[in-house]
Amino acid sequence: xxxxxxxxxxxxxxxxxxxxxxxxxxxxxxxxxxxxxxxxxxxxxxxxxxxxxxxxxxxxxxxxxxxxxxxxxxxxxxxxxxxxxxxxxxxxxxxxxxxxxxxxxxxxxxxxxxxxxxxxxxxxxxxxxxxxxxxxxxxxxxxxxxxxxxxxxxxxxxxxxxxxxxxxxxxxxxxxxxxxxxxxxxxxxxxxxxxxxxxxxxxxxxxxxxxxxxxxxxxxxxxxxxxxxxxxxxxxxxxxxxxxxxxxxxxxxxxxxxxxxxxxxxx
Ligand code: KIV
Ligand code: NA
Numbered sequence: 001x002x003x004x005x006x007x008x009x010x011x012x013x014x015x016x017x018x019x020x021x022x023x024x025x026x027x028x029x030x031x032x033x034x035x036x037x038x039x040x041x042x043x044x045x046x047x048x049x050x051x052x053x054x055x056x057x058x059x060x061x062x063x064x065x066x067x068x069x070x071x072x073x074x075x076x077x078x079x080x081x082x083x084x085x086x087x088x089x090x091x092x093x094x095x096x097x098x099x100x101x102x103x104x105x106x107x108x109x110x111x112x113x114x115x116x117x118x119x120x121x122x123x124x125x126x127x128x129x130x131x132x133x134x135x136x137x138x139x140x141x142x143x144x145x146x147x148x149x150x151x152x153x154x155x156x157x158x159x160x161x162x163x164x165x166x167x168x169x170x171x172x173x174x175x176x177x178x179x180x181x182x183x184x185x186x187x188x189x190x191x192x193x194x195x196x197x198x199x200x201x202x203x204x205x206x207x208x209x210x211x212x213x214x215x216x217x218x219x220x221x222x223x224x225x226x227x228x229x230x231x232x233x234x235x236x237x238x239x240x241x242x243x244x245x246x247x248x249x250x251x252x253x254x255x256x257x258x259x260x261x262x263x264x265x266x267x
Contacts, residue, residue, distance in 0.1 A: 004037055004078040006110045006132035006176040012037070013198045018177075018210025020200055021218075024049055024066045028215060029073030036077045038200075040112065040212060041067045043082040044141070047224070048216045055141050058084040060098055067106030079108040080134050085142045088113045092125035099131045110176065114140040116166020120173040127174030135170035138163060138204060139182030150227075152203065154183035163187060164194075171195030179212060180204040182229070203229030 012018050020038040023029040024045045032039055045066055046058035060083075067081040081102050088095035099111045110132035113119060123133045139153050153159050163183060168191075170178045175197060180188055182203040189207035192199040201208030213230060216222035220235035250256035 002075060003109060004076065006078060006134075009038060009078050010176040010197055013196065013209055015209075017208075018198055018200060020210055020212035021215045022048075022212070023070045023073070023215060026069045026073040029070040032215065033074045033077050037210070038212075039070060039074060039077045039079050041070050041079065041081040041106075041108070042214065043084050044214050048214060048222050054144055056085050056145065058082075060084055060087045060101065064102060064105045067102060067108050071107050078110070079106075080110045080112050081106055081108045083111050083113040088119075088122060089115075092122040095122045096126055096129060096131070099126055099133075103131065110134055112136055112179065114142050116162070117169040120169035123170065123173035123175050133173075133175050134200075135173065135175040135178035136181065137166040137170060137178060138180045141181075150182075152182040152184065154187040160187055164191060167191035167195055167199075171197055177210075180208060182227075203227060 009018060018037050019035065020040055021032050021036050022042040022044060023032050023039040024041060029039060041063065043055040043058040043063065045062070046052040046055045052058070063081055063084050067079070070079055083095070083098060083102065087098040095113070102108065102111050112134040113123070114136040116137045119135070123135060126133050139150065140147070141150070144150060154163050164187070167178070167180070171194070177198040177200055178195070179200045179202060180191065185205035185207055188199065188201055188204040192208055198209035200210040200212050202212045214222065217226065217230045218233045220232050220237045223237055226232070247256065
C-alpha cells in the first residue's frame with residue numbers, strides 16, 4: 001500500500017508535525033492528498049455539507065458514502081473516518097461491528113471515535129481485533145447537548161484532571177493517535193509529552209504533534225460560525241459568489257453563451 005499507514009503516523013510522534021485536514025468528497029480529497037499526511041472524513045460534514053446544527057444527526061450510512069468518495073481521490077494520505085453518534089457508545093461489540101462496516105465498505109485506514117476514560121475499553125477491544133483507532137478528547141462535539149454548548153475545556157481544575165485522565169486512558173488503549181480539541185496550551189503541552197502516541201490538535205495550541213482543521217473553514221467555504229482557532233487561508237465563498245454573479249449577469253444579458261461555446265452544424 002502506497003498510502004501512509006496508521007503505524008507510520010504513530011511513528012511521527014515527537015517529529016515533524018503531522019498535517020491533517022478534513023475531506024468529504026472525491027475532488028477535495030484529490031486536492032488535499034498531495035499536501036496532507038492524514039485526511040479525516042469528519043462527522044463535521046453534517047454541519048458543513050448538510051446544514052445540520054450539530055453532528056448528532058449524522059448516520060453511519062452518510063459516513064460510509066463520504067468515506068467511499070474520499071477513498072476514490074486519495075493515493076498518499078492515511079484516511080480516517082469518524083464513527084458517528086450512536087454507532088459505538090452502546091457496546092464494544094456494536095462498535096466493532098460498525099467499525100468493520102466502515103473499513104470494509106470504504107477501504108479506509110482507520111476509524112475515529114470520541115471519548116476519554118469511558119471509551120478506552122472499547123478502543124482496546126477494537127485495536128486488539130485489528131481495527132486501527134484514533135481517539136478524540138477535550139471538546140467532544142457529539143456531547144455538545146450534555147456539555148452545554150461548544151466551549152473550550154480545561155480551564156477548571158475539575159476539567160483539567162478529567163482531560164489528563166482521558167489522555168492517559170486513550171494513550172494506553174491501543175489508539176494510534178488522538179485528536180485533542182479546544183483546550184488550553186499548558187494542558188495540551190502536558191498531555192502531549194505524557195503520552196506515547198501523537199496528539200493531533202484542533203484549537204489545542206502548537207504544542208501538539210500535529211494539527212487538524214476543517215478544510216471548508218480554512219478556505220472560507222463555511223461561514224455559519226468561525227471559532228477562534230480557525231485561520232482563514234482563502235475566501236472561496238466570496239469568490240464563488242462573485243463568479244456566480246457574473247454568470248447570472250451574462251445569461252440575463254445574453255453575453256453567455258458566446259460563439260465559442262456554441263455547436264455549429266457540420267456541413
Ligand atoms: O468531524 C471533524 O471534522 C473532526 C475534527 C477533528 C475536525 O472531528
Ligand atoms: Na468529528
